[in-house]
Amino acid sequence: MKADDPVNLKNILKIPRFVAGGIKFHAAGKLYTPKPIFSTIRVTHRCDSRCLSCIFWKENKKSDELSPQIIETLYKDKLFSSLEMLTLSGGEATLRDDLADIAEAVLKSCRNIKRITLCTNGFNNRRVIRAVKNLLKVAQSRGNIKLYVSASLDGVGQLHEKIRGVPDAFEKVTKTLADLKKIQQKNDLFLSVNCTVQPLNVPYLKEIFDYGEKNNLPLTFSPICTSEVFTDDEELKNRLQFSPAQFAELQKIISNELMPKLRTFNRAFWQDYLNLISGAKRRVPCLLLNHYLQIDTNGFMRGCDFDSRFIYGHIKDSEPHQIWFSEKSRNMRRTIKKDYCPRCTVNCNVGYSLAREFFYYARYLSSEKFHHLTGKDILR
Ligand code: SF4
Ligand code: SF4
Secondary structure (H helix, E strand, O other): OOOOOOOOHHHHHOHHHHHHHHHHHHHEOOOEOOOOOEEEEEOOOOOOOOOOOOOHHHHOOOOOOOOHHHHHHHHOOHHHOOOOEEEEEOOOHHHOOOHHHHHHHHHHHOOOOOEEEEEEOOOOHHHHHHHHHHHHHHHHHHOOOEEEEEEEOOOOOHHHHHHHOOOOHHHHHHHHHHHHHHHHHHOOEEEEEEEEEOHHHHHHHHHHHHHHHHOOOOEEEEEOOOOOOOOOOHHHHHHHOOOHHHHHHHHHHHHHHHHHHOOHHHHHHHHHHHHHHOOOOOOOOOOHHHHEEEEEOOOEEEOOOOOOOOEEEEOOOOOHHHHHOOHHHHHHHHHHHHHHHHHOOOOOOHHHHHHHHOHHHHHHHHHHHHHHHHOOOOOO
């Protein structure tokens, strides 16, 4: 049993609590409508990256960004009283000079938040470091909040530059990561990297993983999302799909080289993803359906990013709890569950989902143990 093995005595003793949480998770949307426990604020659509796969940086609009005052009023709504996790994303979130004010505005009303996550491309060193230091001050002032920073890394060296469209992209992000590591030595900060897997970097995934390992940076692989939330260019979308040959190569690299090394939740995701692409239905659970709300900077209240039509409403339409609990929103969640979730390849937050839903994860872990002991499979 490894030190980070989820099947350890401490977790086994928590099983009754996990089971109760799992029952509640699976009853959500069927027996009751929960309040969100997780919310993302897309604080801006502006971005200093030039990613091939995204239209945000082309819009480059500042005018309609939500102010910390509007965000504070919004999160005072009773809908957010159960919120535990807040993510600040963009665009490039650190382009907002008032990022710490935004976090503070949410924390004023949401006293149960335990975790704030910042997603960044890490390109502008001074700006990112300043943002992280300011967010740390906000988190530390509350004492019980941990800051997570996730930086994007899609390739080592020139490959990252090619995918992100920014000169010296790799040098820039690795310098920022090195500086964040120094901050981490003196602060309670979780630092990780996320690699978006797409046709261009499939042959180099092992190299990217090794970079993370060598630099002691937990790494998550996430398949590219070609939702029209990020691009409406059909020709580009087609280019970002894996061809049968690329998928075969991806399957080989993930299964033969990377799977045993991935973090447990990422391994569970990829096992399911490979089955999904081969025609099976998605089985790995997703918390985003019933427990998540995204506030877009233009005021739209969204569900997950899988489809740009998943908009519950606009903050000017009604109060947030009225929008969330409306028949329209309930119907939308039912439609997403029936028509989209079974084919969905979104990886975001699978770790949180597995931690809450219990049953799939327990079965997955048992099957891994069984396979380890006997060499046979029981999951599928
Ligand atoms: S994918 Fe992210 S980093 Fe890249 S341009 Fe879009 S918002 Fe910016
Ligand atoms: S469509 Fe995908 S991201 Fe959205 S709720 Fe379903 S599984 Fe989650």
